Amino acid sequence: xxxxxxxxxxxxxxxxxxxxxxxxxxxxxxxxxxxxxxxxxxxxxxxxxxxxxxxxxxxxxxxxxxxxxxxxxxxxxxxxxxxxxxxxxxxxxxxxxxxxxxxxxxxxxxxxxxxxxxxxxxxxxxxxxxxxxxxxxxxxxxxxxxxxxxxxxxxxxxxxxxxxxxxxxxxxxxxxxxxxxxxxxxxxxxxxxxxxxxxxxxxxxxxxxxxxxxxxxxxxxxxxxxxxxxxxxxxxxxxxx
Numbered sequence: 001x002x003x004x005x006x007x008x009x010x011x012x013x014x015x016x017x018x019x020x021x022x023x024x025x026x027x028x029x030x031x032x033x034x035x036x037x038x039x040x041x042x043x044x045x046x047x048x049x050x051x052x053x054x055x056x057x058x059x060x061x062x063x064x065x066x067x068x069x070x071x072x073x074x075x076x077x078x079x080x081x082x083x084x085x086x087x088x089x090x091x092x093x094x095x096x097x098x099x100x101x102x103x104x105x106x107x108x109x110x111x112x113x114x115x116x117x118x119x120x121x122x123x124x125x126x127x128x129x130x131x132x133x134x135x136x137x138x139x140x141x142x143x144x145x146x147x148x149x150x151x152x153x154x155x156x157x158x159x160x161x162x163x164x165x166x167x168x169x170x171x172x173x174x175x176x177x178x179x180x181x182x183x184x185x186x187x188x189x190x191x192x193x194x195x196x197x198x199x200x201x202x203x204x205x206x207x208x209x210x211x212x213x214x215x216x217x218x219x220x221x222x223x224x225x226x227x228x229x230x231x232x233x234x235x236x237x238x239x240x241x
Contacts, residue, residue, distance in 0.1 A: 008056050011220075014168045016146065018060070019214055022049065024114070025076040026182050026217045030174045031057050032166050034142025039067040040087070041164050041174045042216075043080035045110070046119040047126065050080020067140060069150055070130060071176025071216065072158045073098050073190075075110035075120070082126035089130040090138065092152045092160035096129035103127065134162055151206055154178070155192035156199035157185065157216075163203055171211040178203060179226055181218025185233060193237035200230035 005012040010020045016033035022044055030041030038061035044050045057065050068084045070091040071077055081089060099106075103124050110120040132138070138150040147167060154161030157177040164174040177186065178199055187193055207213060209223045234241050 002062070003059055005060060008060060010056070010060065013172050013212055013214070013220065014166070014170055017166050017168065017172045019174070019220075020053075020056070022076075027076045028174070028214055028216055028218075029053055030164065030172075030214060031060060032142065032146070032148050032164070033061050034146040035144025036063060037066045037142040037146075038063055039069060039140065039142060039148055039164075040065050040084065041069050042071055042077040042176070043068060043084060045076040045079050045115060045123075047080060047083050047123050048119070050083030050123075053080060054083050067142070069148075069162060069164050069174075070095065071162050071164070071174065072154075073106070073160055074158070074177065075106055075113065075115065075123075077176070077216070079106075079110060079115075079120070079123035079127065082123065082128065088132060089128075090132040090134055090140075090150055090162070091130035092154065092162040093133040093135040095160045096133055098160065099127055099129045149206070151202075153199045153202040153206070154195065156196035157187070158190045159192055161199060163206070165206055165211075171207060172214060173203065173207040173211050174214045175203060175216060175226075177216035179213055179215040179221065179229060181215045181221050181225070183217065185229065187237075193233070194239055196237070197230045197234040197239050197241060200226055200233070204230075 032039040
């Protein structure tokens with residue numbers, strides 16, 4: 001018997017497209033099903049969480065996870081990536097260098113945020129640079145007429161922000177932490193506030209008025225919410241629109 005999205009605690013957003021909200025940091029993970037393929041968007045905060053996500057995704061897809069897209073280089077979105085062995089990994093250009101040279105800061109940030117030190121150590125030790133850096137736009141053909149557009153729309157929340165747009169009715173846009181619904185957008189030391197509103201303008205251009213926008217944290221929102229968050233960020237950081 002085929003398992004449903006809801007039975008595994010996932011939210012179905014469109015045909016063959018869904019997401020789950022992870023515990024602790026309320027991080028979103030997306031899943032896009034193609035013909036003989038499965039794309040996961042973000043990987044969770046640890047190897048154990050990544051392994052659970054991979055198992056659930058493969059149960060929903062009835063196939064192995066073939067593609068993994070990482071929206072930005074924060075621990076709660078990337079430290080589960082080594083659990084997706086064999087998947088083709090995509091990320092914004094520059095994340096390969098960050099994974100190679102800033103691993104210690106990634107580990108420390110995870111521990112400061114509450115991840116157990118042994119879990120952070122294990123994940124960072126296993127973390128490999130993404131094989132496919134995205135500098136502009138990259139269309140993935142997932143088979144069966146399913147495509148996913150990977151777009152490097154940043155910088156904004158970080159210097160390496162990737163979004164995933166899935167055409168359909170409705171179109172679904174996985175925003176990473178460029179958009180947050182469950183709290184005010186977090187601007188850490190690696191944020192580029194002066195460019196963040198422009199990144200959201202680009203996101204809205206790509207997604208349009210009728211898309212479902214899936215934040216990195218929180219409930220699914222619409223274009224009006226994204227536009228209002230853009231305006232709030234511009235006011236917060238003194239950016240002219």
